[in-house]
Amino acid sequence: MKQKKSKFKRMNAIKGWTLVTPYIIHxxxxxxxALGWLGYLMFVKWNxxxxxxxVGFDNFIRVLTDEIFWLVLLNTxxxxxxxxxxxxxxxxxLGMAFNKLKYVKTFVVLSFLVANxxxxxxxxxxxxxxxxxSGPINRFLFDHFDFTIPWFSRPQLALLAIALMVSWKFIGxxxxxxxxxxxxxxxxxxxAAKLDGATQWKQFTKITLPLLNPSLVMVLVLQITLSFGIFxxxxxxxxxxxxxxxxxxxxxxxxxxxxxxxxxxxxFASVISILAAAISFSCIFLVRKSIEKEVNLV
Amino acid sequence: xxxxxxxMILICIxxxxxxxxxxxxxxxxxxxxxxxxxxxxxxxKQVRPDIEVEWKIIPASGSSEEAILxxxxxxxxxxxxxxxxxxxxAQLIEADQLVALNTLEGFExxxxxxxxxxxxxxxxxxxKYYVFPIYSNPMLFWWREDILTEAGFDSPPRTYxxxxxxxxxxxxxxxxxxxxYLKGRNWWDRWFDxxxxxxxxxxxxxxxxxxxxxxxxxxxxxxxxVEFGQxxxxxxxxSTDMMDNPLYTGHLAGQLMxxxxxxxxxxxxxxxxxxxxxxxxxPVPDDYPADKPIKTFADTKxxxxxxxxxxxxxxxxxxxWVYSNPEHDKLWFEITGLPPVRSDLNTNELFxxxxxxxxxxxLYAKAVPNSxxxxxxxxxxxxxxxxxTHLTEPIYLVDKSAEEIIKNCISRINKELF
Amino acid sequence: xxxxxxxVTTIIFELIMLILxxxxxxxxxxxxFSSLKPQREIYTQFWPSAFTMENYRFIFSTAEKMNxxxxxxxxxxxFISVTVTASVVFTSALVxxxxxxxxxxxxxxxxxxxxxxxxxxxxxxxIPTFVVVKALGLLxxxxxxxxxxxxxxxxxxxxxxxxxxxxxxxxxxxxxEGASETRIVLSIMxxxxxxxxxxxxxxxxxxxxxxxxxxxxxxxxxxxxxxxVLLASFNHEYGSQIGAVLSGAVIQxxxxxxxxLIFRKYFLEGIAVSFK
Numbered sequence: 001m002k003q004k005k006s007k008f009k010r011m012n013a014i015k016g017w018t019l020v021t022p023y024i025i026h027x028x029x030x031x032x033x034a035l036g037w038l039g040y041l042m043f044v045k046w047n048x049x050x051x052x053x054x055v056g057f058d059n060f061i062r063v064l065t066d067e068i069f070w071l072v073l074l075n076t077x078x079x080x081x082x083x084x085x086x087x088x089x090x091x092x093x094l095g096m097a098f099n100k101l102k103y104v105k106t107f108v109v110l111s112f113l114v115a116n117x118x119x120x121x122x123x124x125x126x127x128x129x130x131x132x133x134s135g136p137i138n139r140f141l142f143d144h145f146d147f148t149i150p151w152f153s154r155p156q157l158a159l160l161a162i163a164l165m166v167s168w169k170f171i172g173x174x175x176x177x178x179x180x181x182x183x184x185x186x187x188x189x190x191x192a193a194k195l196d197g198a199t200q201w202k203q204f205t206k207i208t209l210p211l212l213n214p215s216l217v218m219v220l221v222l223q224i225t226l227s228f229g230i231f232x233x234x235x236x237x238x239x240x241x242x243x244x245x246x247x248x249x250x251x252x253x254x255x256x257x258x259x260x261x262x263x264x265x266x267x268f269a270s271v272i273s274i275l276a277a278a279i280s281f282s283c284i285f286l287v288r289k290s291i292e293k294e295v296n297l298v
Numbered sequence: 299x300x301x302x303x304x305x306m307i308l309i310c311i312x313x314x315x316x317x318x319x320x321x322x323x324x325x326x327x328x329x330x331x332x333x334x335x336x337x338x339x340x341x342x343k344q345v346r347p348d349i350e351v352e353w354k355i356i357p358a359s360g361s362s363e364e365a366i367l368x369x370x371x372x373x374x375x376x377x378x379x380x381x382x383x384x385x386x387x388a389q390l391i392e393a394d395q396l397v398a399l400n401t402l403e404g405f406e407x408x409x410x411x412x413x414x415x416x417x418x419x420x421x422x423x424x425x426k427y428y429v430f431p432i433y434s435n436p437m438l439f440w441w442r443e444d445i446l447t448e449a450g451f452d453s454p455p456r457t458y459x460x461x462x463x464x465x466x467x468x469x470x471x472x473x474x475x476x477x478x479y480l481k482g483r484n485w486w487d488r489w490f491d492x493x494x495x496x497x498x499x500x501x502x503x504x505x506x507x508x509x510x511x512x513x514x515x516x517x518x519x520x521x522x523x524v525e526f527g528q529x530x531x532x533x534x535x536x537s538t539d540m541m542d543n544p545l546y547t548g549h550l551a552g553q554l555m556x557x558x559x560x561x562x563x564x565x566x567x568x569x570x571x572x573x574x575x576x577x578x579x580x581p582v583p584d585d586y587p588a589d590k591p592i593k594t595f596a597d598t599k600x601x602x603x604x605x606x607x608x609x610x611x612x613x614x615x616x617x618x619w620v621y622s623n624p625e626h627d628k629l630w631f632e633i634t635g636l637p638p639v640r641s642d643l644n645t646n647e648l649f650x651x652x653x654x655x656x657x658x659x660x661l662y663a664k665a666v667p668n669s670x671x672x673x674x675x676x677x678x679x680x681x682x683x684x685x686x687t688h689l690t691e692p693i694y695l696v697d698k699s700a701e702e703i704i705k706n707c708i709s710r711i712n713k714e715l716f
Numbered sequence: 717x718x719x720x721x722x723x724v725t726t727i728i729f730e731l732i733m734l735i736l737x738x739x740x741x742x743x744x745x746x747x748x749f750s751s752l753k754p755q756r757e758i759y760t761q762f763w764p765s766a767f768t769m770e771n772y773r774f775i776f777s778t779a780e781k782m783n784x785x786x787x788x789x790x791x792x793x794x795f796i797s798v799t800v801t802a803s804v805v806f807t808s809a810l811v812x813x814x815x816x817x818x819x820x821x822x823x824x825x826x827x828x829x830x831x832x833x834x835x836x837x838x839x840x841x842x843i844p845t846f847v848v849v850k851a852l853g854l855l856x857x858x859x860x861x862x863x864x865x866x867x868x869x870x871x872x873x874x875x876x877x878x879x880x881x882x883x884x885x886x887x888x889x890x891x892x893e894g895a896s897e898t899r900i901v902l903s904i905m906x907x908x909x910x911x912x913x914x915x916x917x918x919x920x921x922x923x924x925x926x927x928x929x930x931x932x933x934x935x936x937x938x939x940x941x942x943x944x945v946l947l948a949s950f951n952h953e954y955g956s957q958i959g960a961v962l963s964g965a966v967i968q969x970x971x972x973x974x975x976x977l978i979f980r981k982y983f984l985e986g987i988a989v990s991f992k
Contacts (some may be wrong), residue, residue: 013822030845033847037844088864120928180987241483250839250842253843258933
């Protein structure tokens, strides 16, 4: 009997391994081996053509003394300063609106989600034309209010414009995350609060917000990750300008790895990507540390 | 027996393509140049079926230079490639990627037949020639004649003050602009705005001292060009973000154009071009001598052969064939409107008919001797990226004097070149 | 009174949200509408003098003559996205099944490993993926885009999660009848985890269809480019042909919108599942 059971266990393990082995092999190549390359590249100078040359920590020194690195970091922070508050606030409100809607809910939710599945290249082109000096939005402003907004030719406006575009795309999705969070809050809590005579505002600050904490953290993490990885929008619309103020990490990596590889190259760019990853992890860690709370649904 | 012959024929048909030599040719992503190569390659197929030319447009989602560099990295470089400008050639030579053409048999003969003796001089890399120049594109100003007439101008503005005068009469805020001062944010756009204006203002002085690796536009001409831009932006007489094709829609009075704009204008705006367009050299500072001819910038491109080519001889055969027949240059000039690098362009009967039919081409052809090519440096992209961020963008974004802007930009360029 | 007032507020609120939703769709309206206008009226006239298919004709015929074959490129995009999506759904379902339903040491480790993998931001892999694909000789081929994406850590994680709620009885019953493990996954597990399968499928499809950076780096031939890169390069070189560019954008955007609208029910279900 015992023997049979252990045999069964062994069979079970063998079958299990068979099922997961292709995955392990694939990931060994495209995850493990790739990461190994990344680790190696950080310490070499290479132009893809001639053999790589070991340079130790030279790449780190060159990245950290490159003023563009610090500019890109500043740009990313500056972008987050626009993007995170705007889209976070809008998404919370949207989530609550989704929750309240009765008759037109499906249509509204779908409309916001359709924005989310728009293609990066397509919507960048559309917004570039929509917001251009002679585009429909500026034409409307000029005809009725006698001014225009030079969206993509002023540094702060360009960052704001990209933040608004990305918000257009993502708040439907974020709103849905908040909706799921709201649905998880037991209705009985509100009823109890009402009996205690709590105002709407009090209910919101004392019940809704604290209990939305997991959704809030999730959205913040997504927003930070997005801010560090953004590429298509600035690459296609502003080319990183004006004054390099929309030049983001991914463009910086791309340029050095694939455009200027005769002077800097993939080693230099690998160091940028490692540093960017480290900084984005730190941001996420800080968010978690400072606002994440254990939520107890009584 | 019949069967045997049949099989033999079949084998021959199957094997012939395998025996034919194959070379790859990359050409510029431009509708009209593509038309030219299509015809030429058809002809080549008839003449030399033994050498198959696989033709591709430089697959560029950014600039063609990036695409070529990527191709080299991935070992996909073609045998022959057009659209190579001098600075990029310098970069490729540094990376040891090009074949010195003058080491190949019949090079001098080809230069002589092409009448390129003059034109090739600018492509001397320490006694070797790696690039065969194809065409030279001078930049000229196009003006809307109807707008000029309405503002009381019989001829295009020659000086900055005249441009201002025109602007005062013509510009309506946020609607119409006098000239396009900045072309865009790509590094190559600097050729077609700042460097062109600078060559005009300075009588063709270099902006980079190639021997000493230093930027040298910190002079009266450079300052005048920057101040010109500052004035235009301050007054709202120019913008970085105009409508598409503003010159043709009448929202812009003047614009710098290369000859490549001619076929497009003919096809897309026949009601404007050529009747309502007059051309001139770029405007110059007021103190520029009135009778002195004005210089302009020329974008010169050529063909190169890559070292990794496995069929250098076949590639060279093809190159010789294309550029030794003046009929090909005629066809090129006719379709693309880009002046071929030939010293007989204004004298040869072959081109006369084209020029007579299209007086606009004549102006470009005549401008070739008055035009100056870009600086021969391998870091063109880096230098002109710096110019974008620290020279042309500050003109309308930063409240600083022209001297300060130029000084700052020059010190950054020098740091990069050093 | 209060009830009536409440009703009015509700209706006003619903109305405002409806208007906002329509406003949100404005970029799409503008895109489709503009692509049907004559080129020169796109900016100047709200209502065109006549609707025209000229821009689409340009994209499909003229652009092809210019070696920008949009149909070919559309086929590339469809081929890549369909292959990868089918593979990711199938392999994730299989691997997830292995992890969730077979008790062995590797399973537990692997499950934690998928979570660990998801911590790495995508931009860290841009350079090493290029190097690995180059080493495999897959640069400038559709394989270079497909093969690295055949498996997905996120997909495996999602299936593992959702399988835990499926009772083992179903599997036992199928085994009794002599079904193979692959068969069990295909005919029992995937149907039971329908919403997970659809969310994994949709997100994978959208992610691949939409991906711009990877093909930008890996593909250099026009005839192998997916739509995203071809459209970007067309916009770059023929930007003044704004009508044609916009009709290209319609072609690139609309398949995802259609797909989304067709599968919207599963999508919403799946999204609700994935947030739990």
